[in-house]
Amino acid sequence: MQSMFIIGLHLTAFAQDTQPLQNTQAQSDTIKAQAGEVEALLDATDDLNRGRSSHSLMTMKVKTARYEREMKVEAWTQGTEKSLLKIRAPKRDAGVSTLKVGDEAWNYLPKVDRTLKLSASSMGGAWMGSHLTNDDLVRGSRMRDDYTWRLLARPQADGSGIDQQGVYKIELIPKPNAPVVWGKVLVVIDAQKRPQSLSYWNEREVLIREMSFHDYQKVKEQFVPMRMRVTPSKKAGEFTEIIYEQLDFDVDLSPRLFSLQSLKR
Amino acid sequence: MIHTMAWRNLWRRKQRTLFTALAMGVGVALSMGSMALQAGIFSEVFDEMVTDTLGHVQVHHPKYPSLKHLHDTLPNAQSLLNKAESIQDVRVVAPRLFSVALVGSETQSAGALIMGVDPERETKLSEIDLELISGQWLSKQPKHEMTLGIELAEELGVQLNDELALVGQDAYGGVAQGLFKVVGLIESGLTELDQAGVWLHLTDAQDLFALDDQVHELIIVGGHSAQEAMNFGKGQKQVQAFKKLINTALNEQKEGSSHLLIQTWREARPSVSQLMDTQQASAYIMLIIVLAVAAIGVLNTMLMNIYERSRELGVMLALGVKPGQVRQLIFTESFYLASLALLMGLMLGGLIDYLLATYGLDFSVDGKGLSYGGVRLSPRLYGIFEQSALWLSVFALYSMTLLASIWPAFKASRIEPIQAISRGEQ
Numbered sequence: 001m002q003s004m005f006i007i008g009l010h011l012t013a014f015a016q017d018t019q020p021l022q023n024t025q026a027q028s029d030t031i032k033a034q035a036g037e038v039e040a041l042l043d044a045t046d047d048l049n050r051g052r053s054s055h056s057l058m059t060m061k062v063k064t065a066r067y068e069r070e071m072k073v074e075a076w077t078q079g080t081e082k083s084l085l086k087i088r089a090p091k092r093d094a095g096v097s098t099l100k101v102g103d104e105a106w107n108y109l110p111k112v113d114r115t116l117k118l119s120a121s122s123m124g125g126a127w128m129g130s131h132l133t134n135d136d137l138v139r140g141s142r143m144r145d146d147y148t149w150r151l152l153a154r155p156q157a158d159g160s161g162i163d164q165q166g167v168y169k170i171e172l173i174p175k176p177n178a179p180v181v182w183g184k185v186l187v188v189i190d191a192q193k194r195p196q197s198l199s200y201w202n203e204r205e206v207l208i209r210e211m212s213f214h215d216y217q218k219v220k221e222q223f224v225p226m227r228m229r230v231t232p233s234k235k236a237g238e239f240t241e242i243i244y245e246q247l248d249f250d251v252d253l254s255p256r257l258f259s260l261q262s263l264k265r
Numbered sequence: 266m267i268h269t270m271a272w273r274n275l276w277r278r279k280q281r282t283l284f285t286a287l288a289m290g291v292g293v294a295l296s297m298g299s300m301a302l303q304a305g306i307f308s309e310v311f312d313e314m315v316t317d318t319l320g321h322v323q324v325h326h327p328k329y330p331s332l333k334h335l336h337d338t339l340p341n342a343q344s345l346l347n348k349a350e351s352i353q354d355v356r357v358v359a360p361r362l363f364s365v366a367l368v369g370s371e372t373q374s375a376g377a378l379i380m381g382v383d384p385e386r387e388t389k390l391s392e393i394d395l396e397l398i399s400g401q402w403l404s405k406q407p408k409h410e411m412t413l414g415i416e417l418a419e420e421l422g423v424q425l426n427d428e429l430a431l432v433g434q435d436a437y438g439g440v441a442q443g444l445f446k447v448v449g450l451i452e453s454g455l456t457e458l459d460q461a462g463v464w465l466h467l468t469d470a471q472d473l474f475a476l477d478d479q480v481h482e483l484i485i486v487g488g489h490s491a492q493e494a495m496n497f498g499k500g501q502k503q504v505q506a507f508k509k510l511i512n513t514a515l516n517e518q519k520e521g522s523s524h525l526l527i528q529t530w531r532e533a534r535p536s537v538s539q540l541m542d543t544q545q546a547s548a549y550i551m552l553i554i555v556l557a558v559a560a561i562g563v564l565n566t567m568l569m570n571i572y573e574r575s576r577e578l579g580v581m582l583a584l585g586v587k588p589g590q591v592r593q594l595i596f597t598e599s600f601y602l603a604s605l606a607l608l609m610g611l612m613l614g615g616l617i618d619y620l621l622a623t624y625g626l627d628f629s630v631d632g633k634g635l636s637y638g639g640v641r642l643s644p645r646l647y648g649i650f651e652q653s654a655l656w657l658s659v660f661a662l663y664s665m666t667l668l669a670s671i672w673p674a675f676k677a678s679r680i681e682p683i684q685a686i687s688r689g690e691q
Contacts, residue, residue, distance in 0.1 A: 062438070066336055069437050092475065093439045109442040112430035114369065129438015 038151050038170055042143045045187060045195050053078045053253050057088075057246040062130045064238045071128065072245075082258040093128070099263040105134070108263045115260060130240040131209065131230045135181070143187075146180050147172035155191040166191050182208075194223055207233040220249040267590065271597035274570070275605075285566045286605040289559035289666070293610025293658050296552040298617035300657070301648035302626065303548040307541060308649055309642050314537055317391045319530040320359070320484035321497055322508050324349070324515065327526040329481055330533070335364055336436045338479035339525065345515060349485060352514045354507065357486040359383060359390040362470045362479070366433030366441060368413070368463055370421045377417065377463040379431065381470025381480070390484055393451065393464070400425045400449035407468035412449035414462040423447055431463070435475035443473045454633065485511060504529045549657075556661050559606070560669040567599060567673035571680075578677055579685025588678035595677050599670035603663050610662070611655075621648025 095110035155166030213225035362381035629644035
């Protein structure tokens with residue numbers, strides 16, 4: 001179900017390349033400008049296709065020390081609030097669906113014809129044996145609300161333009177009482193403002209996992225990563241990869257699509 | 266000569282001899298009774314725990330017993346099972362698969378311990394079908410049936426023929442989901458199983474958890490007959506030999522022994538093994554204490570004897586009887602005393618054993634049997650007469666008596682004739 005999150009993320013496509021701020025302004029101006037710029041980057045990273053809709057077909061590959069498996073998942077999203085996922089293959093799991101509306105999420109299990117609401121205690125659980133958790137899916141909050149940020153690096157501009165090697169590095173520390181499980185998050189965004197990776201540390205400063213974005217393509221005027229990979233840091237050789245087979249934005253979706261009735265269909 | 270003297274000496278003080286012998290006899294009888302009861306409890310526990318639950322030998326994935334991971338299974342379960350069943354002396358092989366899942370009716374759900382079993386083989390092992398309080402045991406063929414613990418059924422408000430959903434995680438992290446019809450309710454007397462136990466056909470369970478042809482456990486019971494199987498695993502050496510046999514047969518294909526973990530029930534459950542050994546040892550300690558008390562009686566009797574007869578013994582020594590012969594006389598007297606005690610003890614002990622074996626003792630609490638080390642015992646426990654216990658009593662009685670008469674015998678043989686004779690009459 002964290003796939004929801006992923007879907008949101010990929011939608012993060014950045015509409016256009018913006019010129020980085022020049023370093024020549026007064027410092028206070030710089031800070032102000034940086035604040036606006038960083039918050040825009042963070043918003044873009046987790047907010048992605050706000051107000052838009054998508055329909056996609058993806059392949060999720062899970063590789064662990066014991067097994068490798070592949071699932072085909074069809075997904076529909078409407079803004080960040082609503083999403084619906086249906087597993088299409090393998091046959092064993094086909095029809096298992098997840099609906100997210102606002103902060104709530106449900107799983108539908110076709111073989112037993114049961115709809116299960118995801119409880120708070122099941123949020124930490126892995127989704128379908130992948131390296132993503134249910135929590136990844138339901139989390140609807142914004143990074144800039146939950147974290148205080150610090151800009152560690154940014155693409156350096158000289159007279160000739162953007163340093164292509166440079167990246168934005170934004171360190172996020174959770175605000176007191178923020179409902180997040182991480183101790184620190186590092187966001188890396190390239191000079192074209194395309195997110196490259198998100199790294200997650202726990203509260204004891206141990207790196208837990210990294211999420212990276214690859215194969216950017218232009219879909220309906222947006223650059224979106226067609227491949228994403230989640231790598232747990234403690235388990236060598238394990239990863240979960242999501243590859244978009246089809247991806248379309250701004251599709252017409254009936255509001256009834258995101259209902260418990262359609263979850264079962 | 267010595268025997269005649271000894272026998273007559275014994276009856277010079279009839280009352281004292283009889284009471285001493287009776288005290289020792291009661292000791293023997295009580296020990297026999299306690300050993301018979303101990304043997305009965307041991308046998309009951311062994312039967313419930315080893316023959317019906319642990320088996321004589323268990324086969325697991327090396328990591329399964331400690332980590333209990335769903336994916337640490339025995340692969341190629343069917344061929345492993347066939348191989349195990351073809352081993353000489355193997356009576357029952359029961360394959361089992363374990364997991365946890367949520368079991369839900371339309372309105373309620375609860376956590377459950379899922380046990381995938383081969384219906385036919387499982388009943389041969391644990392006779393669990395006898396614990397059904399309604400409905401029937403699982404069919405031989407997988408039909409998406411389940412039996413569940415009575416308290417779990419009550420909690421869920423389900424009845425026979427209701428359909429319940431099982432939802433959990435399969436071995437690949439996917440969703441395990443299935444609908445099963447309730448065919449039977451089980452009251453095992455064990456809280457864990459009654460509150461959370463769900464039994465499925467092994468094939469259904471393998472399907473549910475994506476563990477085709479895999480199981481977590483093979484329970485193997487040895488012995489040619491049910492009667493023999495009951496006693497089969499008690500001896501350490503026999504079980505070890507049996508384990509070796511199984512190890513050779515099942516582990517032969519692979520290098521090293523790491524692909525299957527094969528353990529005797531004692532290795533698999535050292536706590537149960539220790540518990541039983543402790544119980545056994547406590548019976549012996551009881552025997553020794555009782556007889557030690559009796560031996561002090563013998564010591565006292567013999568010392569009194571010698572004291573009273575010191576003049577007479579002095580005369581014997583003065584007339585040329587050798588000290589060794591005097592010692593022999595005392596030992597012989599003790600021997601006859603012990604024999605008398607044994608006769609009484611056996612009659613009394615035999616009666617106690619008979620009563621214990623026939624009528625048993627009521628050990629029930631609130632009408633239910635005691636729970637002992639994770640198994641429910643019968644409410645009424647019966648004594649079991651064992652020859653070994655009899656020989657042990659005989660041996661202990663004679664050796665204690667002889668031990669107790671060493672001092673009196675030497676004391677008697679060292680009497681100074683002149684002093685003893687001149688001390689005058691008693």
